[in-house]
Amino acid sequence: MKTFIRLTICLLTLSVYAQKDLEKELDTIVTVEQAEKFLVNKKSRKNKILIFNEEKHKTKLATKLLSTSVGSTEVVKSEFTTTHYKVIDKTDERHYRISYIFFDGNALDATQIVEYKNEIFKSYEEGISFDDLAKRYSMDKNAKRGGDSGWLKEGSLPVEVEEQAFNLDNKLDTLYTIRVPESNGFYIVLKTERIKKIKEIKVLKVIAK
Template structure:
């Protein structure tokens, strides 16, 4: 008798678990936009989730490749995760990016005359064939010096507006060098455009995890 009751209880628990999982997946299927995703997260407080953007130039994992191959609305369940983990593709776009490197000079550390002299020296050396990465390691006064000034692929909103205005203006082409002043921040730059405007595919994904039932 006890074994029968225990079996029945386990069966009911399993049925309830499957039912909950089915409802959860159906609610995921109903998500069409980022607004839907935010509303889903607000409604399902027990689930941990966030919207992630994958960039085809920056993300090369197996997961990223799978997500790029899926269409909008597609859903992936990660069977190997310790928690129930879902990925739902909610948007795919092509975003304009530029690639650039910079040298930063701090106006709080040296006066403007010295900064301008240094920048003129940098530009002169660059035009004579010096590698910009070597010049950045030598002169730049921030953490980008360790990377040879490389900023990687950047799009609108990634950099100070004064740099973006010039970088994205269309007045410069690959390997062109120019200066940017932001006096109110005591920030002075030498910038090189290392690759022209490129449309890069991005996929926006809702990642949701919940404890296994």
């Protein structure tokens, strides 16, 4: 019994020292590059860099981390593990949100695309929701969401699409068409939101036993 108690105390002591060593190591990490190097050295699938966006992530943890400054750490303890979340980067970038219907010009000929485009414009003017039209016509994987892109930042979609998404002259709830020559893609776009700056953070997640 005494041996068991000594062993338990020894393990607890080692765990405490390990935690302190980890905390000291995390204190030295102040950039994304250092966090990436840390992950390479640790070689654990559980440790990773997470991205939290104030529009997409509404959990208590995400909300708390988004309200803190770069360098802040949140520690979450469970029965078997202690998880450290350290904010290593914070940005406040322009985002856009649109809904779109996509046609692959490599799978459909131009005549068919024009025919579909005319049908869509006519149906939209007659009051058919864009959501329903996207589900019916779009060849993109987001068709099931009614063509909604969600909030995106620059570099997420082809440059031709983003030029129009960021164009302040394009009015909300108005359809416009875009052709992407490089991929032979064709888009019918509905601007659903005004340009908005959205806070986003990168968080180093480290799990310790």
